[in-house]
Amino acid sequence: MPDSPSVATVKISVFRRLTNSCATLFAIAAAVLVILPLMAIFLYLLIKGVQSLNWAFLTQLPKPPGEVGGGMANAIVGSGIILAMASLVGIPVGIGCGIYLAEYGRNAFGDVVRFTSDVLNGVPSIVIGIAVYSLIVVRQKHFSAFAGSAALAIMMVPTVARATEEMLLMVPNNIREAALGLGIPKWRTTLSISLRTASRAWQEKRPRCCSPPWVISTGAGVLISRRQHCRCKSIPTPCRPTMTGTNKLGPGR
Amino acid sequence: MGVGIEVRGLNAWYGKNQALKSIDMTVPANHVTAVIGPSGCGKSTFVRCLNRMHETIPEARAEGDVKVGDLEVYGADTDPVEVRRRIGMVFQKPNPFPTMSIYDNVAAGLKLNGFGNRKQISELVERSLKMAALWDEVKDTLHKKSGASLSGGQQQRLCIARSLAVEPEVLLMDEPASALDPISTSKIEELIFQLKQHYTVVIVTHNMQQAARVAELTGFFLMGSLIEYDKTEKIFTTPADKRTEDYITGRFG
Numbered sequence: 001m002p003d004s005p006s007v008a009t010v011k012i013s014v015f016r017r018l019t020n021s022c023a024t025l026f027a028i029a030a031a032v033l034v035i036l037p038l039m040a041i042f043l044y045l046l047i048k049g050v051q052s053l054n055w056a057f058l059t060q061l062p063k064p065p066g067e068v069g070g071g072m073a074n075a076i077v078g079s080g081i082i083l084a085m086a087s088l089v090g091i092p093v094g095i096g097c098g099i100y101l102a103e104y105g106r107n108a109f110g111d112v113v114r115f116t117s118d119v120l121n122g123v124p125s126i127v128i129g130i131a132v133y134s135l136i137v138v139r140q141k142h143f144s145a146f147a148g149s150a151a152l153a154i155m156m157v158p159t160v161a162r163a164t165e166e167m168l169l170m171v172p173n174n175i176r177e178a179a180l181g182l183g184i185p186k187w188r189t190t191l192s193i194s195l196r197t198a199s200r201a202w203q204e205k206r207p208r209c210c211s212p213p214w215v216i217s218t219g220a221g222v223l224i225s226r227r228q229h230c231r232c233k234s235i236p237t238p239c240r241p242t243m244t245g246t247n248k249l250g251p252g253r
Numbered sequence: 254m255g256v257g258i259e260v261r262g263l264n265a266w267y268g269k270n271q272a273l274k275s276i277d278m279t280v281p282a283n284h285v286t287a288v289i290g291p292s293g294c295g296k297s298t299f300v301r302c303l304n305r306m307h308e309t310i311p312e313a314r315a316e317g318d319v320k321v322g323d324l325e326v327y328g329a330d331t332d333p334v335e336v337r338r339r340i341g342m343v344f345q346k347p348n349p350f351p352t353m354s355i356y357d358n359v360a361a362g363l364k365l366n367g368f369g370n371r372k373q374i375s376e377l378v379e380r381s382l383k384m385a386a387l388w389d390e391v392k393d394t395l396h397k398k399s400g401a402s403l404s405g406g407q408q409q410r411l412c413i414a415r416s417l418a419v420e421p422e423v424l425l426m427d428e429p430a431s432a433l434d435p436i437s438t439s440k441i442e443e444l445i446f447q448l449k450q451h452y453t454v455v456i457v458t459h460n461m462q463q464a465a466r467v468a469e470l471t472g473f474f475l476m477g478s479l480i481e482y483d484k485t486e487k488i489f490t491t492p493a494d495k496r497t498e499d500y501i502t503g504r505f506g
Contacts, residue, residue, distance in 0.1 A: 106311060174348040178412070180309055182362035182419055183338025192365050193350060200352045 078145060085149035090156030097157065098164020103190050105165075114165075117158035128154050167198035255453035256322030256422045257282040258303065263317030265298050265307055272298045273315070274477045280470070285445055285454045287468030287485065289461060291500065294474040296457045300425045303455065304340035305333040321423055338366065341416030341452075345428040347408035349400030349415070355391050358400040358411055362419040377418050384451075385414035386444055406437025413444065417452075424448060426456040430463065442467050461501055465489050473497045 060071030097117070101110055132151040137143055171194045179189040258280035265273035272295045280286045288296040301307040302315045305326060319326035326336050349358050357364075359378045368374065378395075382388040387410040391398070400411055409429060416424060426445070430438040445467045448454055458464050464471050465485060472482040473494075481488060481497045492498045499505055 172348075174344060174346055175350060177306065177309070177344060178348040178350065178415075179361070179365070181304065181306060181337055181342035181344070182365075182415065183334055183336075184362065184365045185334050188365050193361075196352050197350065 081145050082148040082152060085145065086152035086156055089149075090153035091160055093153075094157045094160025095164050097161035098168065099190055099195070101161065101165040102168035103186075103194070114162075117161050120154070120158040121162060125151075125155060164198075167201070168194055170201055171197045254422070255283040255449070255451065257453065258423060258455070259318070259320040260303075261318040263299075263302055263315065263319060265295070265302050265315040266313065267310070268312045272477050273302065276317070276479050278472060278479060278482055280453060280455060282453050283449055283451075284470060285449050285456060285468045286470040286472065287464035288455065288457045288472050288474060289459075289464050289500075290474035291505070292459075295477040296474045297427050299474065300342075300427055300455055300457055303423070303425055304342055305336045306342060308333070338362075338419055339421055340423045340425060341419065341421035343409070343413050343416055343424065343426045343429045346432050347405055347412050349403070349408050349411050351399065351401040353400055354396050355398055355400050355403070355411065356395040359414050359418050362415060366419070377420075378414075381414040381418040382411075384417055384448070385410045386440060386447075387411060387414055404437075406433050406440060409433060409437065409441060410444065413441075417448075421452065423453045423455065426454065428457050428459060431459055438463070461489070473500060475500070 056069070057071040058076065059073050060069070061074055062072065063070030097113065101114055101117075104110070105113060128151050132147055132154070136147040136150055140147070168190075175197055176189055176194060179193040180186065184193070258278075260276055260278040260280075263273055263276040264271065276299060288299060290296045298307060302317075303319060303321070303326065305315075307313050307315050315327070317327060321336075321340060324336065324339060325331055326340075350361060353361060356375075356378055359381055360374050363374050363377060379388065382391065387407060390407060391403070391411075400408065403411060409432075413424075413429070429445075430441045433441065442463065445454055445456065456464075456468065468485050470482070471485040471488045473480045473488060473492075473496075475496055481492060481494045483493070487493075488497060489501055492501065
């Protein structure tokens with residue numbers, strides 16, 4: 001059979017090729033249709049906005065509504081401060097948690113931690129924002145970068161923890177065995193061998209779960225640290241975050 | 254210098270499964286001792302019990318008297334990390350640390366154990382690589398090339414050098430050549446022959462010719478028991494036990 005292609009198989013292959021081309025064409029058309037509006041918006045933004053993207057935009061404070069000029073310095077600095085403060089707490093706690101889950105957490109307590117962090121991962125940022133609002137903002141009676149950072153840190157911990165765990169689990173066990181077999185203590189093996197191997201593997205091939213912590217949503221953080229416009233009548237200090245709408249970046253997953 | 258190993262009544266379990274049944278064995282210093290037997294007979298478990306690597310597997314445990322030189326391996330106040338430092342291990346699959354250079358791979362056991370003297374480390378690295386017959390092949394790329402970039406046979410010799418760098422008294426080899434081609438295998442075998450001047454070597458092997466070539470003593474394991482343990486020549490020519498004879502003549506296993 002294989003060495004005598006019948007007429008029927010040739011006919012089928014022509015039909016198949018036609019269908020294939022049609023499907024490919026359709027897929028390309030659909031892709032263009034989806035990308036076109038996006039590109040249009042992006043290009044429009046670029047054309048209209050690129051002349052405003054200058055040093056002053058990055059370094060100056062916003063002018064009062066109605067006036068031309070000014071910049072976004074306060075927002076940029078504010079976002080930076082929130083992110084820095086949140087990372088300071090969120091990343092070490094998250095990585096520590098991930099190490100525990102991957103290397104020691106094969107027990108009931110580990111399962112609880114894993115489940116909790118999965119649940120926390122699934123909580124919309126706005127809910128965490130409200131929780132922090134009622135816990136910190138209401139008590140302090142004002143918005144603050146601290147409150148924003150707290151919300152952001154709460155969102156960071158489970159994401160970083162699970163990402164770290166996944167990364168560590170990708171490290172083959174024989175690497176760990178090699179280190180233990182050399183008489184290297186387990187904690188040292190984890191920090192200097194497993195984590196190092198994991199981070200290298202992560203740099204080379206980023207799995208989807210491992211979005212870098214710095215793209216994690218600043219949505220709730222921004223929401224919480226946002227100041228009402230009416231309050232901004234006094235001269236805004238550069239470190240006062242008055243950033244924009246909520247959930248701009250969305251969760252980094 | 255190598256030291257002898259005394260094993261008395263060693264039992265090992267994986268969960269409820271007993272993998273080793275009261276093993277008694279005396280391994281003389283500065284000899285090569287081979288452990289042979291069919292798959293799943295407990296020979297790997299046996300060597301992993303000698304340096305307490307067995308217990309790193311979840312739910313695995315072992316008990317019995319194992320004395321390596323003057324070290325009580327299962328003594329109540331014996332630190333398993335200390336045991337593993339004094340009893341080196343080479344695994345079946347070459348497992349160099351993938352993120353480290355050749356030099357760092359060999360130096361890892363020293364550096365991560367807090368051994369700080371750079372000059373001494375570099376001397377030990379050179380000495381270990383020479384002993385593992387790898388020095389001439391890698392001396393120009395010690396810091397440039399990663400350990401993972403070497404060929405399989407070179408990687409295995411790198412792993413041997415890495416174990417030797419921490420100056421163990423005993424070297425355990427768990428099928429060190431089973432993943433290698435015949436040329437690399439013969440290099441490793443030659444190396445084992447050299448190593449016994451300085452170390453006591455215990456080698457697990459599937460390959461009976463290999464046992465006959467490198468070992469002075471051979472132990473035959475079957476279903477978790479040590480069936481026969483004698484001079485290699487005796488085991489392969491006039492075994493005392495019928496099961497040993499069946500195995501080495503290829504009637505089963």
